[in-house]
Amino acid sequence: HMRLGFSDRQIAEWFAEAGLALEDSQEFEPRGQAEARLTVKLWLGRDRRMLIADPSNDTLPAKAYQIGETA
Numbered sequence: 001h002m003r004l005g006f007s008d009r010q011i012a013e014w015f016a017e018a019g020l021a022l023e024d025s026q027e028f029e030p031r032g033q034a035e036a037r038l039t040v041k042l043w044l045g046r047d048r049r050m051l052i053a054d055p056s057n058d059t060l061p062a063k064a065y066q067i068g069e070t071a
Contacts, residue, residue: 011043020045 008025015022023044030037 008043015043015045018045019048021048 011025012022023046025041025043028040028042030039
């Protein structure tokens with residue numbers, strides 16, 4: 001958040017240093033007529049290591065069988 005000193009570039013750099021991939025960001029504009037208004041921004045990151053460890057990413061090579069399984 002620029003008013004607080006966080007730019008999108010700074011957040012992206014922090015994510016990269018932490019091993020996170022910046023997936024998306026969303027900005028929420030203030031509502032109402034109050035004088036003190038603040039825009040909120042959320043950044044969504046994904047841990048790249050979780051993608052590697054996710055069993056749904058595993059594939060068996062052609063003609064391979066799991067242990068105990070026969071053709």
